Amino acid sequence: MNWDTPSPHILPVRPAAGDIDGLQHTNNAVYVRWCELAGWSHSEALGLDLADYQRLDRAMAIQRAEYDYLLPTGAGDELLLGTWLCATDGRLAMERRFQLLRAADGATVMRGRWQLVCIDIASGKPRRMPPEFCAAYLPAVVTAPAAD
Template sequence: MSSIFDLKITVQPEHIDILGHVNNVVYVQWMQDVASAHIETLGLGVLEYLKLKHAMVAVEHHVQYRKAALEGEELILRTWLSDLNALYSFRQYAFYRPQDKSLLFMGNTQWACVEIATGRPKRMSPTFTQAYQPLAADVNPLDFSEYDSLR
């Protein structure tokens, strides 16, 4: 089984838009950043993709913005895998602000396995399916209580 993966960040000035909060497109970049960091810890990052000659590419994102994030705030970017089949993996995201126990953002991405040389769909190799396991059903990915003492 895969696990929840958390990436702690601090909102930087370059993340802020004209309205004074994190720009919407930054959240999508953070989805990519935390997913990339997660796959590296699973032992199946970009270098392994190149060796195996196939990779996972995003084909669909769904996002839900709940609350604004501001410069200087500490955030927890959380991701986990929720489902998997021969061609696709499904990744979930929840971004949390421990300071006020706020869930700021929820999202999910459908990733497709493709052959790097052609860009065509490819069945996931056993290397992929072993690394990209969905989160156990009894784990609550929205439990951020471990961060409550960080306030």
């Protein structure tokens, strides 16, 4: 597969009949939902789940999201959604990127990017990442190509 950055965390996905819109391709909102699932799957693989977020009263919240829809997909297409942590200041901010590939031909059908900020869950205000976040996330940060 032609990944933008090596060694992604991969979530296999497949559009179901209910994911298809009136234009007969996967609705864009479905890609957003898949990115959320992939982000959580990656976080859990790195050792942090929702229970940890709640226990620590901290979360990495999406401050900005961008999605580039490049090619349509349809019901039953086998897709691979890769995600990476690509940048961090080690204190408050982090960037997560996504790339969705069609398994049959390796074509990139969507790219996404989230700017994340660590927040205090109770107040919603920005707060420094706790040591547990730094220990799990910082070693996973990779160098990604410059964004378009």
